[in-house]
Every structure is written in C-alpha cells, then in structure tokens.
Amino acid sequence: MKCEKAFDRYLSLDKNQAVPLRVSLHLLCCPVCRTAVRTLTRAERALARPLAPLQARTFAPLLTSPLASANAQAASGGNSAEIIDRSVRLAFERIQAAGFAYPPVEAVARRVSMSRWLLVGVLMAAGFVVIPFSMIGEWTRSVYGLAFSLPFYLVSGLAVTVYSGLFIGSNIDFFVKKFGFR
C-alpha cells in the first residue's frame, strides 16, 4: 500500500476506531508515516485536552471538583447545597425560584452488582444440578422415587425462572443498551 493511500485511509478513521490491518502493516514498515501519525495524534490530543470533561482528565484531586468542595463545606458545617461555581449556583437558584427541584430520596435502593447476580445464579444452578447426585439426593431418590424427582425439578425450574426474571428486570438498562432493544 502506498503512503498517500494508507494515510488517507488513516485520516478517514473515526475517534477510537480500530486501524485496518493493511494500514497498520504499512505503518509498521514506513517510519515516515508512523512519525506523521504519532505527531497527528499528539496534535489532536493537544486540541481536545483543554475542554475534556474533568473526570476524564486526571481524576481531579479532592478540592478541585465543585462536589468535593461542597462536601468539604458540608463537613465544616457549611450549607451542603453550597456550590462554588457561580454559573452553576445561579442556574440552581433559577431552578429553585421556578419551584422545580427533584425531591430528595432518603434511601436510594442499592443496586446489586452484575458479578454478584451471576455468582449467585451460577451457585444456585450448580446446587440444583449437584443435589440429586449428592448423598442426601441419592437417598431421597431411592426412598421417594419420582415423588421426589418431579417436584424437585419443577421447583428448580421455577426458581431459575424467577431468578432470571429478577436478574433481567433489575438490570434492564444494561440489556437494553447491550442488545439495542427499544
């Protein structure tokens, strides 16, 4: 691939888009293009840095974020709603003057993390699989036969269904975004 063509292909890429293999190979072999790409990347970063959202920049230290300052003020007996930035404060005053503010919710329900949901789900499913083959399972099956097996599998299936429903229902945001459901 020629330099100009490879570079044009590179320039047509979007933010964070993967570099095509052919362009990558060209960059590996061509130090001139490689240097140009590196310089261009640095230039683009330099342009974007000043207006980057604060959290994406450096994880601002404690007293540089308005919230941190507000927290510090609250800790020292100040008004917890006091906000250091003038524009933000004035905006909030306008919102309050209009009589609109989201009512405080005392206890926001904590969300269970995805990994905990999965861990418990796997343990539950493994339990249902293992129990019939355990010592107790073997004994109960030998004594009660189908009278044990049938209700056990029905209860297991029901439990897995209910658990899956709860899992999907409480993480609906994630599934909607992941699979693009509307």
Added chain:
Amino acid sequence: MKPIIDPSGLAVADDSLLCREILAGNERAFAELAGRYRKRLFGLGYSFFKNADDSEDFIQDVLVKVYLSLAQFRGESRFSTWLMRIAYNTGINSIRRTKEYTSLAEDFDIADPGESPEQEHLRSCAASAVREAVSELPERYRICVDMYFFYDMPYADIGEVTGLPVNTIKSHVFRAKKILRERLDEEGVAE
C-alpha cells in the same frame, strides 16, 4: 447519602450515576456534573456569543434545561452527547447571539494551564490548521470540525447533535485533518 467521591478523594462517579443521584434529589451531584462540563459549555457559548458574560448566561440556560429535562434522559446516547445537543440547540435558537458561529480555533484561547512550551507550540500549530480548514466552510458546518477536534466527539455523536449527515461531517473533518497534517509537516513538528 451515598458519597459521590471515594475515600481517597478521587472523583470516580460516572455520568449515569450522577444523573440518578440528581433525580434522587442530590444537589451536589448536579454541581459535580455541571463542573465536569462547564468548560465545554463555556467554549460552545463563546463560539456563539463571542463574549464571556453571554457565555456564562448560556451555561446557566443550558444547565437549567438539562436539569429540567433530566428525567427524560433515557441513556440511549452518552450523557455528554445529550448535553451537547441541548447546548447546541440553545445556542442556535438564542435570539441574543450574533449571526455567525465562530470556531474555537478562530477566536478563543483554549490554552491548558499545565501544558509545556512544546505542547503549546503543537496545539497552536494544530489550532491554526483547524482555523484554516474552518475558514472555508459554511457556518453550519464549522461546528462539526470544532466538535471533532476540540470536543473530542465521534462522527455519529456530531451527527446526532447537529442533525447534519454523517458523511458530510466525515468529509469536512477529513479535509481538516489533511490540512493539519500538511501544516505539521511544514512546521516540522515531530516527536
């Protein structure tokens, strides 16, 4: 109340968590979220109004709108894109703004306080290339190039905010990148 910062004092909450906290009545979360995007809003306001006072008013207008419509934010796009769409529409529809959108490359010193002289040179060189690219564009397309370079937004997000066709945005940004490359070559800026 659940803290928005962790014990080490680092701001770690993501935008969606802050949005939920705001809807739960946490005013500090609103301050945090507004603080994150304040500079962006100021930059966009400056492009529309060309003075600091009107830009500050613009920030307030946008923040009020964001707060009032937050319950309607479904999380289908990134919060930053949604915020920029509100800001863009506010700027476009403002009766106080002067006629033309001015690129940040043309009329705004966006220096980062922490940057080295070498970085400053690179940035000013890049800004002048963007200025050149932007000067040839009609007003409505100038903001696309700004959004790509200064606001770090991908093509799809720019299209969503401005309502302009993504392919048109791509071609304008492509041309700006070519000019940027030529300018960097001419200036001999390299590693």
